[in-house]
Amino acid sequence: MDALDWIWSQLRHLADLVGLQLLAAYIGRLLYHVGEVQQGRRRWWSRHLVWELIAAVGIALIADGVASWAGLVEGEVRLAVVVGLAYLGPRGVQDIVLRIVAARTGGRA
Template sequence: MLSDIWAAARQACDAIGLACLLAYVGRLLWHVGEVQRGRRRFFSTHLLWELLAAIGIGLVADGMATHLGLVGAPRTAAIVAIAYLGPRGLEDLVGRLLAARKGGV
């Protein structure tokens, strides 16, 4: 009984950790783009903030992937893509989807 609970908790922590790691990859891709455009240096406090943002985004992206029933490679791709978009990009995307659903633009 206790070993089953421990195994389930460990599996959940592994999934959350993987989602956060994948989200950091997505945010790192975005950060590198900003560095290439000359908007920031690679090693800066922005990189630390991207790590913190990736944790939150990773949890949200993991929840979205779970809700959509994604597993395997599609789940991985969704988490990285959502993290790449970031909070503002995701807000814009959801807003456009909702506007299209309501018959807007």
């Protein structure tokens, strides 16, 4: 295998990984959206679905960074972190970060 083939295989692997992370994040946001629909706070077909897609992109990047920081290189656990953080959404992730900071600084967030 020459260098060009190796680079191409690495780029394909990276594209698959990024696509999978985005799909996992969107699944997490869809889980949240379904809960909102079931509780009557949203209609199923609404512009919220577009906003959830945009949020999923940002959350996928954040969750991927968190998973890397935690040492999760690949696999189901990494995807579970992405889906879980995507389900929590931006506010949920912010709440978790503030609680961690408050616990480490003695209650000052």
